[in-house]
Amino acid sequence: AQKVTQAQTEISVVEKEDVTLDCVYETRDTTYYLFWYKQPPSGELVFLIRRNSFDEQNEISGRYSWNFQKSTSSFNFTITASQVVDSAVYFCALSEAQAAGNKLTFGGGTRVLVKP
Amino acid sequence: DGGITQSPKYLFRKEGQNVTLSCEQNLNHDAMYWYRQDPGQGLRLIYYSQIVNDFQKGDIAEGYSVSREKKESFPLTVTSAQKNPTAFYLCASRPEGQRRYGYTFGSGTRLTVV
Numbered sequence: 001a002q003k004v005t006q007a008q009t010e011i012s013v014v015e016k017e018d019v020t021l022d023c024v025y026e027t028r029d030t031t032y033y034l035f036w037y038k039q040p041p042s043g044e045l046v047f048l049i050r051r052n053s054f055d056e057q058n059e060i061s062g063r064y065s066w067n068f069q070k071s072t073s074s075f076n077f078t079i080t081a082s083q084v085v086d087s088a089v090y091f092c093a094l095s096e097a098q099a100a101g102n103k104l105t106f107g108g109g110t111r112v113l114v115k116p
Numbered sequence: 117d118g119g120i121t122q123s124p125k126y127l128f129r130k131e132g133q134n135v136t137l138s139c140e141q142n143l144n145h146d147a148m149y150w151y152r153q154d155p156g157q158g159l160r161l162i163y164y165s166q167i168v169n170d171f172q173k174g175d176i177a178e179g180y181s182v183s184r185e186k187k188e189s190f191p192l193t194v195t196s197a198q199k200n201p202t203a204f205y206l207c208a209s210r211p212e213g214q215r216r217y218g219y220t221f222g223s224g225t226r227l228t229v230v
Contacts, residue, residue: 032215
């Protein structure tokens with residue numbers, strides 16, 4: 001079973017629409033960390049946010065916001081008033097103690113296409 | 117500024133050739149990782165290393181080899197045994213044992229077989 005599931009493979013919106021990316025994870029750890037990365041067309045993955053399992057406060061950074069719900073094991077990401085520059089692939093990732101090699105576990109990614 | 121440098125950005129390989137992708141970091145990170153990404157796909161782990169002179173196979177290690185002679189460097193060789201090497205390759209690093217930190221990624225190498 002996948003540990004990090006991003007059920008939406010691709011989302012297409014028109015500029016200024018809001019878009020929400022879902023991320024559902026699975027872990028037995030009580031302390032863990034969740035991350036979101038953005039991969040623009042250039043290819044490099046850019047870190048967006050980290051959330052630890054003890055902090056369920058939602059976070060907002062400009063047009064980006066994150067909703068962490070431990071009860072549903074979800075860490076969803078919303079882009080408000082999307083812009084063409086938001087077109088990218090977005091990855092959710094999990095860091096847990098039991099991961100061999102200190103590895104992150106990535107979801108399959110969600111491609112967001114924002115049309116002008 | 118600290119970071120990860122991957123080179124070259126683009127690489128072309130002829131059938132039957134071995135090629136080596138470079139990954140250098142100056143972040144003083146212990147752990148380093150190589151991922152492969154095919155078009156429209158997610159990240160697949162090739163190899164990783166948590167300490168100098170030691171490395172482990174990831175999920176798709178066949179046809180690849182690595183070395184870790186220095187903390188800063190983790191080169192990946194794509195051998196002729198890799199039948200479908202055309203892909204985007206990403207190198208990443210992370211402080212060992214520091215779960216609160218995510219990966220720092222390089223900018224990637226795009227490998228094409230010609």
